[in-house]
Amino acid sequence: MDTKRLIIVAVGGQGNLLASRVLAEAALLSDVPVRMSEIHGMAQRGGVVESAIVFGDAESTIISDGEADLLVGFEPSETLRAIRKANSKTVVISNLSPLPPFTVAIGRGVYPDLKQLQELIRSKTSKLIAFDAVALAKQAGNVLAVNMVLVGALTQTRILPLSAESVKETVRTKTKKAFADINLKAFELGFSAAECC
Amino acid sequence: MHKLLTESPGEKMILLGNEAIARGAIEAGVAFATTYPGTPSSEISLNLFEMSQESDIYFEYSTNEKVALEVAAGAANSGVRTLCMMKHVGLNVAADPLMTLAYVGVKGGMVILTADDPFMFSSQNEQDNRYYGKLSGLSVLEPSSVQEAKDMMVYAFDLSERLQEPVLFRTTTRVNHSTAVVTLGTIRKRIIKGDFKKDPMNYVTVPAVSRKLHVKLLKNMAAAQEIAEKCEYNFIRGSGAWGIICNGVSYNYAADAVKDLNITDKVSILRIGFSYPMPKAVITAFLKGKEKILVIEEGEPYMEEAVKAFAQEQGFTLPINGKSNELFSRLYEFDPAMVRQQIASYFAVPYTPPLLPDISDVPELPQRPPNLCAGCSHRATFYAVKKAAREQGTEIICPTDIGCYTLGFLPPLSVGDFLICMGSSVSTSCGFSKVTDKKVVSFIGDSTFFHSGITGLINAVFNNHNFTLVILDNGTTAMTGHQPNPGVDMGDFSRSGYGRVSIEEVVKGIGVSHITVIKPYRVRKSIEAIKEALNYQGVSVIISQEMCTLFAKSLKKLKPRAFHVSDKCKNHRDCIKEIACPAFYLEGEKVKIDPVACAGCTVCAQICPENAIVPLKSEK
Ligand code: SF4
Numbered sequence: 117m118d119t120k121r122l123i124i125v126a127v128g129g130q131g132n133l134l135a136s137r138v139l140a141e142a143a144l145l146s147d148v149p150v151r152m153s154e155i156h157g158m159a160q161r162g163g164v165v166e167s168a169i170v171f172g173d174a175e176s177t178i179i180s181d182g183e184a185d186l187l188v189g190f191e192p193s194e195t196l197r198a199i200r201k202a203n204s205k206t207v208v209i210s211n212l213s214p215l216p217p218f219t220v221a222i223g224r225g226v227y228p229d230l231k232q233l234q235e236l237i238r239s240k241t242s243k244l245i246a247f248d249a250v251a252l253a254k255q256a257g258n259v260l261a262v263n264m265v266l267v268g269a270l271t272q273t274r275i276l277p278l279s280a281e282s283v284k285e286t287v288r289t290k291t292k293k294a295f296a297d298i299n300l301k302a303f304e305l306g307f308s309a310a311e312c313c
Numbered sequence: 314m315h316k317l318l319t320e321s322p323g324e325k326m327i328l329l330g331n332e333a334i335a336r337g338a339i340e341a342g343v344a345f346a347t348t349y350p351g352t353p354s355s356e357i358s359l360n361l362f363e364m365s366q367e368s369d370i371y372f373e374y375s376t377n378e379k380v381a382l383e384v385a386a387g388a389a390n391s392g393v394r395t396l397c398m399m400k401h402v403g404l405n406v407a408a409d410p411l412m413t414l415a416y417v418g419v420k421g422g423m424v425i426l427t428a429d430d431p432f433m434f435s436s437q438n439e440q441d442n443r444y445y446g447k448l449s450g451l452s453v454l455e456p457s458s459v460q461e462a463k464d465m466m467v468y469a470f471d472l473s474e475r476l477q478e479p480v481l482f483r484t485t486t487r488v489n490h491s492t493a494v495v496t497l498g499t500i501r502k503r504i505i506k507g508d509f510k511k512d513p514m515n516y517v518t519v520p521a522v523s524r525k526l527h528v529k530l531l532k533n534m535a536a537a538q539e540i541a542e543k544c545e546y547n548f549i550r551g552s553g554a555w556g557i558i559c560n561g562v563s564y565n566y567a568a569d570a571v572k573d574l575n576i577t578d579k580v581s582i583l584r585i586g587f588s589y590p591m592p593k594a595v596i597t598a599f600l601k602g603k604e605k606i607l608v609i610e611e612g613e614p615y616m617e618e619a620v621k622a623f624a625q626e627q628g629f630t631l632p633i634n635g636k637s638n639e640l641f642s643r644l645y646e647f648d649p650a651m652v653r654q655q656i657a658s659y660f661a662v663p664y665t666p667p668l669l670p671d672i673s674d675v676p677e678l679p680q681r682p683p684n685l686c687a688g689c690s691h692r693a694t695f696y697a698v699k700k701a702a703r704e705q706g707t708e709i710i711c712p713t714d715i716g717c718y719t720l721g722f723l724p725p726l727s728v729g730d731f732l733i734c735m736g737s738s739v740s741t742s743c744g745f746s747k748v749t750d751k752k753v754v755s756f757i758g759d760s761t762f763f764h765s766g767i768t769g770l771i772n773a774v775f776n777n778h779n780f781t782l783v784i785l786d787n788g789t790t791a792m793t794g795h796q797p798n799p800g801v802d803m804g805d806f807s808r809s810g811y812g813r814v815s816i817e818e819v820v821k822g823i824g825v826s827h828i829t830v831i832k833p834y835r836v837r838k839s840i841e842a843i844k845e846a847l848n849y850q851g852v853s854v855i856i857s858q859e860m861c862t863l864f865a866k867s868l869k870k871l872k873p874r875a876f877h878v879s880d881k882c883k884n885h886r887d888c889i890k891e892i893a894c895p896a897f898y899l900e901g902e903k904v905k906i907d908p909v910a911c912a913g914c915t916v917c918a919q920i921c922p923e924n925a926i927v928p929l930k931s932e933k
Binding site: 126133136144148149151154155178179180200204217218220222236240241 | 325327434452458459486487490491492493494527530562565566568569586648649651666667668669670671672674675677678679680681682683684685686720724796889890891895897898899904918
């Protein structure tokens with residue numbers, strides 16, 4: 117089976133670990149080989165969390181620079197920071213709602229301009245799907261569902277060997293019961309947002 | 314029921330490497346487990362801690378790794394299967410019992426897990442603990458994948474019982490923190506009670522006994538060597554004339570690279586999973602008839618040196634490379650593209666590496682370093698110490714220690730000047746204060762104090778040193794995921810039947826005569842107390858007590874009362890400049906507080922010169 121490589125970058129607390137868990141469970145459900153690697157550790161302290169997920173026949177659990185087929189950023193400046201993982205054929209999905217790091221507030225850094233940021237990503241990759249995932253999560257009923265919005269969007273690209281049905285099934289069964297409906301709604305909103313881009 | 318206790322052999326589960334390791338121990342019938350938490354090993358013990366609640370497995374968080382290993386050694390020598398887990402540097406702490414336990418051996422199977430951390434994702438060094446195998450004479454096993462980590466754990470227990478020696482199980486972060494599909498095996502029956510048969514002539518390591526035991530250890534090493542030669546974890550893939558010898562995650566990268574480069578028929582890969590004693594006969598046979606050899610291993614050239622020595626004994630002259638000639642580095646971790654590139658160039662295979670994006674036009678992005686949580690009590694303590702020193706015009710040197718509070722060394726707090734290992738804050742203070750004329754104020758967390766701060770403090774009192782030690786007591790081992798320590802109320806962890814050790818009583822008992830307990834959220838009072846301690850000649854201790862905010866939130870003990878910046882703000886920005894809580898952000902030029910992040914600690918409200926920071930609802 118062809119290997120597909122996905123990188124998800126997020127800020128600690130944005131729920132990307134659950135997102136990658138859902139994708140891995142969906143792969144198990146669909147008999148797709150899957151391996152992933154995450155750097156935990158200081159995530160709770162507001163650092164960057166990067167997950168690498170490799171679908172298909174491969175032994176490695178990490179993804180080298182320039183080798184992601186799909187790059188999903190939960191925060192715009194983090195998407196741009198992770199651009200080294202992409203190449204000219206990579207499809208990039210990014211939330212556009214910024215979470216400026218604290219260094220900006222203490223004057224030790226400047227947050228990039230969102231328009232320029234998108235142009236930069238577009239110029240280096242094959243496609244950028246960018247939208248305000250936080251707004252869609254709110255629309256689904258909970259800001260914390262940003263992760264499921266983005267899972268919906270990445271499923272829509274059909275780059276990963278996972279059907280929308282199997283991912284939805286996993287969202288239904290593997291995320292907390294109380295949030296399942298909100299999560300599914302978030303998934304759908306993300307899925308259609310990606311269709312329009 | 315805990316998912317890792319599921320009795321359904323053949324079932325497939327998505328597991329984190331550390332969950333798979335814990336499951337492997339369960340399948341092996343582990344009955345007794347000890348640890349001191351440390352990333353990247355922490356989730357193994359966390360799962361065993363949970364499982365000990367609903368089964369007859371005994372689990373404990375020991376005060377440090379040396380203690381953990383000794384506790385386990387007692388149980389294992391009474392015939393019970395034991396697992397002792399730690400991060401790589403933890404084995405330095407446990408090295409003393411390790412070296413002689415190897416002489417004494419064990420009766421029940423005993424596995425010592427050491428989690429190495431190439432690239433130092435969350436460690437102070439990237440030492441290669443395979444050398445502990447060589448140093449102690451104990452067998453070393455190294456898995457490459459999550460599934461193998463589980464399976465190998467069962468093998469490790471059997472091996473240990475067969476050799477009557479502990480077995481070192483060495484992982485790296487990318488095994489511990491990888492996730493994959495794992496097929497479960499059967500759970501063996503646990504034997505939870507043992508018996509100790511007295512045999513002082515084999516257990517009490519006086520010189521006469523140890524001289525005998527060292528002979529026994531050498532015999533056991535020879536037996537281990539025999540087993541390693543036949544071990545299925547040292548396997549060969551392919552039959553080509555180009556040889557690759559690799560271990561751990563390097564095997565994954567090498568296997569993928571050989572496939573990607575389309576050279577499967579030209580290459581043979583020898584994967585070493587049983588890496589001490591090195592399987593000499595297997596390696597020698599592998600070298601025979603090869604054109605050249607590439608050794609791929611993260612860390613030190615541990616295998617490379619052994620392979621070269623074996624080749625020399627046989628008079629083989631084929632090229633053997635790895636770290637030599639700088640093909641691979643001793644630094645950091647490897648990745649698939651790097652390994653692919655080196656394999657291609659070493660064996661002269663045409664290969665075009667992926668085109669990396671040109672990022673020269675990407676503006677410099679603001680850094681996102683980890684930061685103490687909003688409302689973290691450490692921030693309040695650091696502020697108070699800095700302020701006290703500044704108000705008195707005292708220049709201070711601040712040795713720090715290992716925990717969340719290490720992050721205090723980052724600006725704008727910038728408290729933290731020296732750190733080498735657990736407990737070093739206290740003992741290095743003795744040296745700094747003796748030979749400099751500056752005031753020394755050092756910082757240690759509650760868990761680290763119990764781990765290895767106490768002996769340093771006794772030293773300070775005995776040798777009459779002059780410094781102030783601040784013990785940051787936040788009621789948990791926060792950094793590694795909120796584990797308990799001897800000072801905590803186990804009720805907070807929903808457990809009963811534990812003792813509790815008061816830090817204040819310990820410090821008193823050691824004979825420190827100037828001890829103050831402060832509540833760091835009371836800013837002015839804390840500053841005054843710290844000033845007094847700074848002026849004290851001799852050893853003074855400040856115990857700063859406030860529960861870890863994140864932990865308090867998770868226990869629902871914290872009812873956050875969010876604050877906001879009212880229009881009295883004159884934009885001095887003392888709040889941002891001095892305490893830099895991540896709940897602050899700028900909206901245009903105005904300072905704002907994120908009401909969701911704000912923990913209501915009130916520290917910023919107390920330091921604002923305009924009293925502009927007020928509770929949110931009082932404005933209404
Ligand atoms: S986890 Fe606790 S101790 Fe660590 S930074 Fe957060 S509040 Fe502070």
